[in-house]
Amino acid sequence: MPLRSDWSGATCPIARSLDVVGDPWVLLVLREALQGATRFEEFRDALGVADSVLSRRLGAMVDADLLARAPYRSDQRTREGYLLTEAGGDLLPVLNALMHWGERHRPRTTGRMAVVHEGCGAETAYADSCSHCGERLTASNVSWVKPRDPGVRLPLVR
């Protein structure tokens, strides 16, 4: 099996999606972006990857319309940051579903992460709607938290 087949024209939409997000690093970059990371250094520090590799990765995600470049000012210089696009944010259910599966089938003995719908404050067992109130989950109404620290928004670490 070749490492990366070209599935961009596949009949199956799952294969077409995997053509974009089949590399797990893409989903880990999105994980950081969904938690508010926008600057190169934030992605680098969270993911622990070399500058050149991350730069190439972010560029590919811009090309795929998962991220959009956005200039910002820092130290009196204009730098380039990365904002989630609509298509990037719409991958939230994929990440939520992976989180639920990981907690269920690859649990850790200490600690646990949960998907919390901030609209009603409940932990949701579903990936794209709140299993408590039914509202659709979006990048702006979800937190990933440790249930034992209610209300604390925690960055996920590797």
Next chain:
Amino acid sequence: MPLRSDWSGATCPIARSLDVVGDPWVLLVLREALQGATRFEEFRDALGVADSVLSRRLGAMVDADLLARAPYRSDQRTREGYLLTEAGGDLLPVLNALMHWGERHRPRTTGRMAVVHEGCGAETAYADSCSHCGERLTASNVSWVKPRDPGVRLPLVR
């Protein structure tokens, strides 16, 4: 970036899941299994991969408890098939979410696939619950169909 980091002990459950399903071929094998494929030849014909590669892949998925070996009789011989485990079936929401994203952000001009909850017959916009009636989706109550051919259960092709 190494191709496959070891994320099995990661704090983040998304990373732990990606340690198992980060290879897109794993999700494509699960796609076939969720549609009823159990025999080696069924996976091979659907995915178009060499015997040796598929055999290694299926073995790894058995080791990861996504599939379980199950003997069956054919041509008066006992052969080995592969059945979805509970952990394998629980990846349905990941695949549904990828299908929804692919149809929305990588649409094809002809044809479209939908996730249908057979319990109420409605197309669901959600990955793990029916957006029409609210019931939880499972491997046994979902079909992937082309909406223009209602009621026809279609195998997805690459």
